[in-house]
Amino acid sequence: MSNSIKPKINFEQQQILPVGSFMLVLICAIMFWQSASAGGSERWILSNCFVVKNMAELLQGLQALLMATFSGRAGAYELFASNLTKFISTVFMSSFTSLDRVQALGNCYFLYVFGASIEQRIGPPRFMLLVLLSLLVPWPFVILEAQKMGINACYFGPFFLLCTLLGANFVFPPERKINTEWFKSTRGNIFASEPRADMTAKYVFKPTFFMILFIVYEGVMVWLLSHSNPGLRIAGIVPGVAALLSGYVLVSCLVWSATGSLKDGPMRLMAVKMYNDILKLDVGHDMAIKGTSMALGLPPERVKEWILAQKGKMRIS
Numbered sequence: 001m002s003n004s005i006k007p008k009i010n011f012e013q014q015q016i017l018p019v020g021s022f023m024l025v026l027i028c029a030i031m032f033w034q035s036a037s038a039g040g041s042e043r044w045i046l047s048n049c050f051v052v053k054n055m056a057e058l059l060q061g062l063q064a065l066l067m068a069t070f071s072g073r074a075g076a077y078e079l080f081a082s083n084l085t086k087f088i089s090t091v092f093m094s095s096f097t098s099l100d101r102v103q104a105l106g107n108c109y110f111l112y113v114f115g116a117s118i119e120q121r122i123g124p125p126r127f128m129l130l131v132l133l134s135l136l137v138p139w140p141f142v143i144l145e146a147q148k149m150g151i152n153a154c155y156f157g158p159f160f161l162l163c164t165l166l167g168a169n170f171v172f173p174p175e176r177k178i179n180t181e182w183f184k185s186t187r188g189n190i191f192a193s194e195p196r197a198d199m200t201a202k203y204v205f206k207p208t209f210f211m212i213l214f215i216v217y218e219g220v221m222v223w224l225l226s227h228s229n230p231g232l233r234i235a236g237i238v239p240g241v242a243a244l245l246s247g248y249v250l251v252s253c254l255v256w257s258a259t260g261s262l263k264d265g266p267m268r269l270m271a272v273k274m275y276n277d278i279l280k281l282d283v284g285h286d287m288a289i290k291g292t293s294m295a296l297g298l299p300p301e302r303v304k305e306w307i308l309a310q311k312g313k314m315r316i317s
Helices: 019-036 041-048 052-070 076-096 101-122 124-136 138-149 159-169 180-187 207-228 237-259 265-279 285-296 300-309
Strands: none
Touching: 019 041, 019 076, 019 101, 019 124, 041 076, 052 076, 052 138, 076 124, 076 159, 101 124, 101 159, 101 207, 101 237, 124 138, 124 159, 124 237, 138 159, 138 237, 159 207, 159 237, 265 285, 265 300, 285 300
């Protein structure tokens, strides 16, 4: 009888479209249209995107102006704010610019794939925080790497943003599908309905596969660009690694803040999501706990503890 009673535990599910990811795709498309309509994408990129020498001088000036602002020098704050706005606008445009249609389509595709997956897991507000981080962290490393290599190239494209999103996705274990036949065989077909269509399922992806696909795509783009436009660059090893790590660390901290555990936090969220999915099969609380335990290979007591502890924290899709 207890199996037919659902618990009074309501998790706010994120059965929503990944609006933030669609916004990134739209911005990428608008930036390409703007650069293409300006009379030539390459010329527009060189005038508006991240030229290493110019941005290094701007960053050094920002540091000096910041110290002058704290010392109370007259006019320093206004100049600091103006230069900071210029720096942010440049890295923003650089992060969403594409040279041609092929690159624009590829960038939009990966922004959608990587972005939608992580946005459905952590929610739009945290997703926008992650995007903001990706617009600030990698670019100083671009300057550092370029100066070490002795090059003065113009960097553009969402490679570092995509690395941040990819690193964030690796926080979570791969999704596991629910075996609905087990519920039918244990309770009879009449008591277990087919799972309702989950609009978030199509946004879940296998990180390893898409990482390989992303590396191949970027490798081809880098090779083509080096032969056609050697003064332009879309990727860097050091800033790419920094972006990966920053995405992974930030989302790990968000998961820790939501679950209270840094070690098994992603597994906790995965268990809660699977528990919610099993409840949709018209089974009770105890049966959902047992099914989640069997699917993930966890003790039922631990799953039950996680379900109760998760109430009122991060929304689970």
